[in-house]
Amino acid sequence: MPGGSADVKDTVEHQVYVSSEALQAWKEEGRAKDLQKLQQAVELTRGIIMTYQGRPITASFFSSSGGYTENSEDYWSEPVPYLRSVSSPWELRLNPQNQVTVEQDVDEVFAKLGQRAPSISALGSSGSKKGISNLFKVLSVTAGGRVKKIQIGDKTYSGREVREKLELRSSQFSMELDGSEVKITTYGSGHGVGMSQWGANGMAKQGYTTTQILKHYYTGISFNQVSDVLGS
Numbered sequence: 705m706p707g708g709s710a711d712v713k714d715t716v717e718h719q720v721y722v723s724s725e726a727l728q729a730w731k732e733e734g735r736a737k738d739l740q741k742l743q744q745a746v747e748l749t750r751g752i753i754m755t756y757q758g759r760p761i762t763a764s765f766f767s768s769s770g771g772y773t774e775n776s777e778d779y780w781s782e783p784v785p786y787l788r789s790v791s792s793p794w795e796l797r798l799n800p801q802n803q804v805t806v807e808q809d810v811d812e813v814f815a816k817l818g819q820r821a822p823s824i825s826a827l828g829s830s831g832s833k834k835g836i837s838n839l840f841k842v843l844s845v846t847a848g849g850r851v852k853k854i855q856i857g858d859k860t861y862s863g864r865e866v867r868e869k870l871e872l873r874s875s876q877f878s879m880e881l882d883g884s885e886v887k888i889t890t891y892g893s894g895h896g897v898g899m900s901q902w903g904a905n906g907m908a909k910q911g912y913t914t915t916q917i918l919k920h921y922y923t924g925i926s927f928n929q930v931s932d933v934l935g936s
Contacts, residue, residue, distance in 0.1 A: 754918060754925045755933060756786045761925060766894025767901055768795040768802055770876040773921065774848035774896035779864055779875065787897050788923040789847040794906020795892070802902070804873060805889040813886045816869045819857050840879040840886075848896055850876040898922065 712718040730739045754761045762784070764776075769792045776787035795802055814821035822839070843853040843860065851863030856879075863875035873890040880887050892900075899921035907917045919925060 749914070751929050751931065752927055753930045753933065754922060755928045756922075756925050758928075758933070760930075760933060761786055761922060763922065764895075764898035765901060765921075766892075766896055766898065768799045768892045768894065769896055769900045769903060770802070770849055770874065770891030771796060772848040773898065773900060773903075774846060774850060776897050778846040778848065778850070778852065779895050779897050786922045786925050790920060790923070792900045792903035792921075794904075794910070795900055795902035798906050798909075799902045801893070803889060803891055805887055806872075807882070807885045807887055808870065810881065810884050810886050813870065814857060817856060817859065817861065817866070819859060822857060839881055842878075848876075849891075850874065850896060854879075 727739055727742070730736065754763055764787065771791065771793055773788075773790050773792055775789045776782060776784040778789075811821045838855075839857065841855040842851055843855055846852045846863070851866065854861055854863060854866060856866070861869075863877070866872065867875040867877070870888065872888060873893040874896060876891040876896070878889050899918070904917050904921070907920065912920075915927065
């Protein structure tokens with residue numbers, strides 16, 4: 705934005721959705737049933753919001769998990785009572801990209817982390833396998849199984865820091881050195897807090913209702929008419 709007043713805009717540049725015109729074209733494209741399904745979902749949920757102790761919730765969501773969602777304080781800073789770590793095994797069977805391995809040059813990895821890369825030959829000769837294995841050492845994990853603290857080289861980072869600095873799909877990852885490359889395997893995609901979209905899809909395919917799915921991912925919530933909440 706001009707003057708750096710915002711990081712995102714309320715325009716199509718930073719939103720992803722299908723326009724009304726494109727939706728209407730579905731009828732000619734043989735997707736009338738899909739359109740009807742969307743319209744029915746909108747009508748059945750019109751005016752309904754999720755609340756916790758009578759107040760609207762922040763319904764955070766993400767793409768997929770590595771088997772569990774995350775407690776809010778393990779990725780952000782504040783504990784939120786309805787954003788608790790819960791099991792989410794459905795995406796493991798559905799999402800073809802739930803486990804992804806990428807390679808980054810070791811010098812590039814350390815530069816992004818604000819360090820100078822160690823000599824790989826020195827690691828191999830002094831302490832051999834032990835020196836290399838200690839290059840990336842997970843110190844602790846969160847309730848959702850993501851990296852909480854990891855030692856890389858001479859410094860310690862949070863899993864979120866590494867994810868953001870290395871532009872990884874999630875903070876649930878493993879790292880190993882392969883020659884001059886670092887192999888990084890990530891599990892799931894996104895911050896992991898709230899509802900997993902792939903997980904919700906899997907639950908729906910198994911016959912869970914909308915209410916059951918939302919109550920699974922958002923602990924202790926209720927459903928209310930927005931008019932009742934605004935009027936109270």
